[in-house]
Amino acid sequence: MIEDVRSTAPATGVAAIYRLVRKDLLRRYHAPMETLLSLALPLGLTAVIGLAFGGNQNGNVSLPPIGVAVLDRDDSFMSGLMAGALGGIDGENAPITFDVRAVGSEDEAWRGMREGEISAMLEIPAGMSDSLFGGGTVDFRLVRNPSERILPEIVEQVIGVGVVLLSEATTHLAGPLDRMQAMGDSLDAWPDELAVASISAAWSEELRRFEKWVFPPIVTLSVSSAEDDSDASETGPSIDIFAYILPGIAFLGLLFLAAAGHRDLFTERSMGTFHRIAAAPAGVDALLASKFASASAIAAIGLLLLLGSGAIIFGSRWGDPMGLALMVLSGSIAASGMVGLLYGGARTERQAETLAPILILSVSFVGGSMIPLSELPGFARSVAPFTPNYWLIDGLRSLAASEANWLGVLKHAGVLTGFGLSGMALGMGLVRRRSGSGV
Amino acid sequence: MSESILVVSHLRKAYGSTIAVDGICFSVDRGEIVGLLGPNGAGKTTTISMICGLTVPTDGRVTVSGHDIAAEAIAAKSQIGLVPQDIALYEELSATANLSFWGSLQGLTGQSLRSRVAELLEKVDLEGRATEPVERFSGGMKRRLNLAVGLIAHPHLLLLDEPTVGIDPQARFAILDIVREEARAGTAVLYTTHLLEEAERLCDRILIIDRGTIHAEGSPESLVAMLGEGKVVTIRGPFEQGSIDPLLVTEDGMEIVSSQAGRVLLSIENGAIPALFELLSRDEVSVDDISVREPDLESVFIKLTGRQLRD
Numbered sequence: 001m002i003e004d005v006r007s008t009a010p011a012t013g014v015a016a017i018y019r020l021v022r023k024d025l026l027r028r029y030h031a032p033m034e035t036l037l038s039l040a041l042p043l044g045l046t047a048v049i050g051l052a053f054g055g056n057q058n059g060n061v062s063l064p065p066i067g068v069a070v071l072d073r074d075d076s077f078m079s080g081l082m083a084g085a086l087g088g089i090d091g092e093n094a095p096i097t098f099d100v101r102a103v104g105s106e107d108e109a110w111r112g113m114r115e116g117e118i119s120a121m122l123e124i125p126a127g128m129s130d131s132l133f134g135g136g137t138v139d140f141r142l143v144r145n146p147s148e149r150i151l152p153e154i155v156e157q158v159i160g161v162g163v164v165l166l167s168e169a170t171t172h173l174a175g176p177l178d179r180m181q182a183m184g185d186s187l188d189a190w191p192d193e194l195a196v197a198s199i200s201a202a203w204s205e206e207l208r209r210f211e212k213w214v215f216p217p218i219v220t221l222s223v224s225s226a227e228d229d230s231d232a233s234e235t236g237p238s239i240d241i242f243a244y245i246l247p248g249i250a251f252l253g254l255l256f257l258a259a260a261g262h263r264d265l266f267t268e269r270s271m272g273t274f275h276r277i278a279a280a281p282a283g284v285d286a287l288l289a290s291k292f293a294s295a296s297a298i299a300a301i302g303l304l305l306l307l308g309s310g311a312i313i314f315g316s317r318w319g320d321p322m323g324l325a326l327m328v329l330s331g332s333i334a335a336s337g338m339v340g341l342l343y344g345g346a347r348t349e350r351q352a353e354t355l356a357p358i359l360i361l362s363v364s365f366v367g368g369s370m371i372p373l374s375e376l377p378g379f380a381r382s383v384a385p386f387t388p389n390y391w392l393i394d395g396l397r398s399l400a401a402s403e404a405n406w407l408g409v410l411k412h413a414g415v416l417t418g419f420g421l422s423g424m425a426l427g428m429g430l431v432r433r434r435s436g437s438g439v
Numbered sequence: 440m441s442e443s444i445l446v447v448s449h450l451r452k453a454y455g456s457t458i459a460v461d462g463i464c465f466s467v468d469r470g471e472i473v474g475l476l477g478p479n480g481a482g483k484t485t486t487i488s489m490i491c492g493l494t495v496p497t498d499g500r501v502t503v504s505g506h507d508i509a510a511e512a513i514a515a516k517s518q519i520g521l522v523p524q525d526i527a528l529y530e531e532l533s534a535t536a537n538l539s540f541w542g543s544l545q546g547l548t549g550q551s552l553r554s555r556v557a558e559l560l561e562k563v564d565l566e567g568r569a570t571e572p573v574e575r576f577s578g579g580m581k582r583r584l585n586l587a588v589g590l591i592a593h594p595h596l597l598l599l600d601e602p603t604v605g606i607d608p609q610a611r612f613a614i615l616d617i618v619r620e621e622a623r624a625g626t627a628v629l630y631t632t633h634l635l636e637e638a639e640r641l642c643d644r645i646l647i648i649d650r651g652t653i654h655a656e657g658s659p660e661s662l663v664a665m666l667g668e669g670k671v672v673t674i675r676g677p678f679e680q681g682s683i684d685p686l687l688v689t690e691d692g693m694e695i696v697s698s699q700a701g702r703v704l705l706s707i708e709n710g711a712i713p714a715l716f717e718l719l720s721r722d723e724v725s726v727d728d729i730s731v732r733e734p735d736l737e738s739v740f741i742k743l744t745g746r747q748l749r750d
Binding site: 010011012020023026027030031271273275276277278280282283 | 488491492493512513516517519521523524525526527528529530531532536540541543544545546572588592
């Protein structure tokens, strides 16, 4: 008699799917290169794009100090204060810092630019203090390093804002400034406390008159302004550049990860394991469902790693953990379902491999993974809600900007799950139909 | 009384107007090794696919241990151990991981799974390489592991689809020994091959299949006996098909088994061989080669189908 060695009934249904998924994850663990590459690409892209357009406002990662040469032809107390103020933009919360170097001539600044150490030169004209306090006009000159694009632009924007502030201050704070100038001109010793206090009182009185108009812009333009809640309502949600970029690119990477998962169906066919599993009690349906589940699981792990890496490396915050879990789960199902439909419809591996990148990149482009939706033509913007990319990006950004909690992204999760399950049902149906009388 | 584990009744498979399997009937008893012998494209793999439920038959019925493969798929499939022609293993996983996975699919868990895996690794002589990824194995080692996977749940029916393709004789003999051992333990074995020596050496009974039809069935000895007591003579030369047939049928004790352009196969009584040489010489038949051998399955196959196994 043949001994029955089974401890339980042969695995079918969910039990079979569980064992098949476990096997797929084990295979990934033993051959991780494809998965790691799929994860490294979106992280790398996010870092490049994020750093090119500015570090995050929490300061965990920021641009290196931007070299600014100051040619001070005025050489006064006020011009010294201005140069010092520019160099004083630093600290934990500063997204950018300046490495201010005093230069004696324009040639010296040009040398610095040629050597790549200087991004721009600010020339403070002779007689600046007198003009400023005498009610005259002052013309600052900024020379940009022609070999750089982004860093000189940042310098220009920051100094432009400073000039506006200075102009407003000299118009409205003429009295206290005159007294400061007089104090600066006779600065042989540290001014006595009473004089400083009286100037301070005069500043305070003047500023109170303009409090309503002056303070918000000052706060907005200062380093700490990004965390000012009153600004958020006017300028859009407060979200760091990496948290803004990463969801879109992460979903693009997720689609490629899911594609690798579904490609495995063809690999199993060529290895013969597909037929061996189909001949086992588990059957074809469990095998096909397991491929969707494996691809979803790999995508979920991938998305968690990407978002986690974003938090660790770039300091991005993803808001409500419950909402994040919902988005990760539904986004992974959507990625697996969408790619599974493609692979289910493809007759051959070659056909699938040709179509997959085209479909993934097209959907990602229209869905806002590669370029912000606001930059896309109107037609693309109207099509975007029909892509899973759109819903994942919108949901994750809402969470990152603390605009929504898990209830706020429930709709996003529902739509994404719908995408995924529809793709899965259609994909499985196509494989079954193509298999026809056998598999 | 013998117990039939596999019963195949009027099994037919058509792909449009092409008939792959044409109403075949046979059975395999407990402990019996049955060979399905035929050339490539004869319908062997389609038959195996229908038996294990991979292909839905156009007509007919298959039962395994009394369970209909269509109506009681899970019960029937749980009695089958399939060893496909491809080495259906996960190359990145170890031998142990492969066996554990396939065993878990069949319902083995915990200690029973671990002990069965260890037992099989020893049986196929891979216990020393148990934790290595399969991709590092030689072809013969992979074939042995492929067989072990088919045996993991002690199947009632073992289906072997050309399990020794591309391996050296030593590894082949090892596999054949294991198959014999399983049969002795009571497993019914259906073994497809196009290798005559294997079929003759291993099988209790052989089914000769070609173009989807079973042409003959019996033990290797009874099939060979169909050619009579004499010898089998093969004549090769630059002659047209049928051109020398009239000459050969004039002699007593000679029977044409098959006649093709450039090759004629004769079944000939022992005493008639000198007469054959005389005949060919007298009529000045241009001959390149004449071989005389004992009757074998190859000759039977040619007689039944008109073509060689490797055609």
